[in-house]
C-alpha cells in the first residue's frame with residue numbers, strides 16, 4: 490500500500506502540478522466458499538485482501554473530471570459532468586470510472602469536478618476482483634470529495650450497476666460488497682438477497698495462501714452469462730424467485746424434469762448455499778477439519794456440476810491437498826476458467842505448500858504459478 494500511495498501521490502504532483510487533498514484505498518477479495526451463489530440470491534463467504542486499488546484525489550473548480558492511470562503509462566481521461574457520460578472509445582480502465590460516476594449522479598448525488606490518479610496491485614484477470622476494487626475505490630473517492638451521505642452498501646451497489654450496465658459483465662454483488670465492507674482479520678458471510686452480513690473471525694495459526702494458475706482466461710464473460718441464464722431457467726421451472734429458495738430435497742424430487750445440464754448447474758448452487766452457511770459456523774468455531782471437507786466438496790461441485798474449473802486449477806488443488814491433508818482447505822476461488830485457488834493452510838505447512846507448488850505446477854501445466862500469502866483486510870476507506 491505504501492508503495493502504491495507514493496506512486497499515486499508522486500504522479501499527482503507531476504501531472505497536475507499540486508498535491509492531492511485525500512487518498513483512498515479499496516481492496517480486492519478472495520472468496521473462501523460460496524461460488525456463483527451471489528446472483529442466485531444466495532450466500533458467500535469472502536474476505537478482503539491486502540492488495541488494493543489506491544486513488545489520490547482533489548476536488549477542482551467546475552465540472553470536469555480528469556483521471557490518470559499511473560499503471561498504464563499515465564494514460565489520461567477527462568470528461569465533463571455536465572455532458573452525458575458515454576463509454577471511452579479506447580481505454581477500458583476509464584469506463585470503470587465513468588460508469589461509477591454516471592450512476593452516482595443517476596442516484597441523485599451532486600458531484601463537482603475532480604482530479605484523480607489511480608494505481609493498484611490487485612492482480613488483473615486472476616479472479617481476485619481488481620475491477621470491483623476499482624469501482625469501489627472510485628465511489629469512495631467521490632464520496633470523500635463531495636462529502637456524500639452514501640452508505641458503503643450503496644457504494645457497492647453503485648459499482649455493481651456500473652459493471653452490469655456500463656462495462657457489460659452481468660456479475661453479482663459479492664465482489665463490490667466485500668471490497669466496500671471487508672473487516673480486518675475476518676471473513677464476511679453475506680446474504681446476497683437481504684445484504685445482511687455476519688463477520689466470521691479467521692482462525693489463528695492459518696495462512697490464506699492464494700495461487701494464481703496464470704491460465705489465460707478466455708470466454709469468461711460469455712460462460713459466466715450462460716451459467717447465470719441456466720440458473721435462472723432452473724428457478725423459473727421450479728416457480729421460485731431464485732435458486733436460493735430451494736433446498737436439496739425439493740430439488741431432487743423434481744430434478745429429472747430439467748435439462749440434465751441445467752439440473753447440474755442448479756445442483757451446484759443449491760448444495761453450495763448449504764455448504765457456505767455451514768462453513769461460516771465451522772470457521773467461527775475453528776473446526777478446520779470440517780472446513781476442509783466443505784472446501785473440497787465445493788471444488789468438486791464446481792468441477793463436476795458447474796463445469797468452471799480447468800485442468801491446471803484441478804492439479805493445483807490436488808497437489809496442495811496432498812500436502813495439507815485434512816488440516817486445511819483448498820478450492821478454486823472466483824468466477825472460474827482459470828484464475829486462482831484459495832487455501833487455508835496451517836502456518837507450519839505454508840512453506841512446504843509453496844515449495845511444492847513452485848516445483849510441481851510448472852511440470853504439470855507448463856505454466857509458472859504466482860503465490861500470494863494474504864491477510865484478511867479492512868474494506869474501502871480513506872488512507
Ligand code: GAF
Pocket residue numbers: 520523524525526527528660661662663664823824825
Ligand atoms: C465473479 C462475479 F463478479 C461475482 O459476482 C461472483 O458471481 C463470482 O464471479 C462467482 O462466485 O467474481
